[in-house]
Structure formats: C-alpha cells, structure tokens
Amino acid sequence: MLINFIRNLTRKQKITEISLEQLSTLWVETEQKNIESAKNVPANIWASSHLNIFYENYICLHSNVLGDTLEPIQKIMNFLDESGDCPSVAEDDPTETTDLKFLKITLAEHTINVAKEVIEIMKNGTRDYEFLLGEMLIIALAHNIGKKPVPGQNIPVDLPTKSAMLAEQFLQDLPFKKTAVKAIKTYKNSKLNQAKILSAADHAARKMEETIFEN
Numbered sequence: 001m002l003i004n005f006i007r008n009l010t011r012k013q014k015i016t017e018i019s020l021e022q023l024s025t026l027w028v029e030t031e032q033k034n035i036e037s038a039k040n041v042p043a044n045i046w047a048s049s050h051l052n053i054f055y056e057n058y059i060c061l062h063s064n065v066l067g068d069t070l071e072p073i074q075k076i077m078n079f080l081d082e083s084g085d086c087p088s089v090a091e092d093d094p095t096e097t098t099d100l101k102f103l104k105i106t107l108a109e110h111t112i113n114v115a116k117e118v119i120e121i122m123k124n125g126t127r128d129y130e131f132l133l134g135e136m137l138i139i140a141l142a143h144n145i146g147k148k149p150v151p152g153q154n155i156p157v158d159l160p161t162k163s164a165m166l167a168e169q170f171l172q173d174l175p176f177k178k179t180a181v182k183a184i185k186t187y188k189n190s191k192l193n194q195a196k197i198l199s200a201a202d203h204a205a206r207k208m209e210e211t212i213f214e215n
Contacts, residue, residue, distance in 0.1 A: 084109075114205045
C-alpha cells in the first residue's frame with residue numbers, strides 16, 4: 001500500500017515539460033491572433049495624419065480588448081478629424097493654460113498626445129490596464145472636444161463641463177458613462193482615479209509639447 005501511495009503521489013507531482021519550440025509556436029499563434037484582430041478593425045482613413053498614425057499604432061494593436069468601446073473611439077476620432085484643427089487652448093477660458101504658444105498646437109494633436117500619455121501611464125502603473133483601456137481612451141479623446149467653436153452658439157459653461165456635455169453623445173449606454181463624464185468634467189481638481197490619470201496625462205503632454213518650441 002505504501003508503494004502504491006508513493007506512485008500515486010509521484011503521478012500527481014509529475015511536471016509536463018514543454019520544449020522551446022512548442023513555446024515559440026504558442027507565442028507565434030498568440031501574436032498572429034492579435035494581428036488578425038487588428039486586420040478586422042474597420043479601415044479608417046482620416047485627413048489628419050496624427051489620427052491615422054495613432055489609430056494604426058495604438059488602437060489597432062489593442063482592438064482585441066476594446067470591445068464595445070471601439071465604435072465610440074472611432075466616432076470621437078471622426079469628430080476630431082472634422083473639428084480638431086482649432087487651437088488646443090482657448091484664450092477666454094480661465095481654466096486653461098495662459099501660455100499662448102500652445103495656440104500653435106491643434107486640438108487633434110494635443111488630444112492624441114494626451115491619449116498616448118494615458119496609455120503609458122496605465123501600462124506603468126495599472127495592473128491589468130487593458131481592462132480599463134477602452135474607458136480611458138474615450139475619456140482622453142473626448143476631454144477637450146468642447147474647445148471647438150460653434151458659430152452662433154455660446155454655451156455659458158467652462159470648457160471641461162462643455163466637453164463633458166458633448167462627450168455624452170458618444171458614450172451611448174456604456175456602463176462607465178457617468179464615471180467618464182465626471183472624469184472629463186472634473187479632471188483638473190478631482191480625486192476620481194480616471195480624472196487623476198487624465199490630469200497627469202494632460203500635464204505630461206503639455207511638457208512634451210514644450211520641447212517642440214525649444215528645438
């Protein structure tokens with residue numbers, strides 16, 4: 001009986017060895033699935049080269065985890081392509097930076113810079129960041145859409161609030177809609193985690209953009 005017990009224990013503890021060749025095959029198959037997933041993303045050709053490059057290098061590569069957030073992301077990018085050529089700062093808004101050199105950076109350019117920084121911040125500081133990636137990309141891409149001037153319309157609210165109001169139309173029935181709207185509206189002075197990430201990304205993007213003027 002003792003011998004049988006030892007044999008059974010040995011069987012339970014047996015370790016399955018996987019060759020390096022098998023591991024390589026598994027890795028290649030996983031990467032191929034990611035590539036195929038990216039190919040299945042509808043082709044979007046925008047007038048803005050910044051949007052095209054960002055979509056190809058960031059959105060397509062993460063399309064397999066974006067799920068229901070992919071369509072709103074595309075719609076916001078369509079909005080930025082059509083309306084993102086305005087300056088990324090508003091001279092008459094008290095919540096904005098007073099450094100008018102950023103007038104040379106367009107809304108679309110700054111928004112993409114912020115979205116890139118959001119991804120980097122989440123990669124480096126958020127466990128399983130891909131689960132929140134879609135939500136944070138929507139927040140980043142929509143956080144300044146209220147800066148686009150609308151002829152004949154003057155909404156008497158600050159720009160973060162205006163952007164939050166406009167962002168609602170892209171959020172549909174997504175479960176994080178209220179949180180996203182709140183993050184956009186309060187990111188400059190909020191303890192909400194999404195707002196903190198957005199604020200840090202916005203600051204990092206401006207620091208990066210400053211180097212453009214130094215060169």
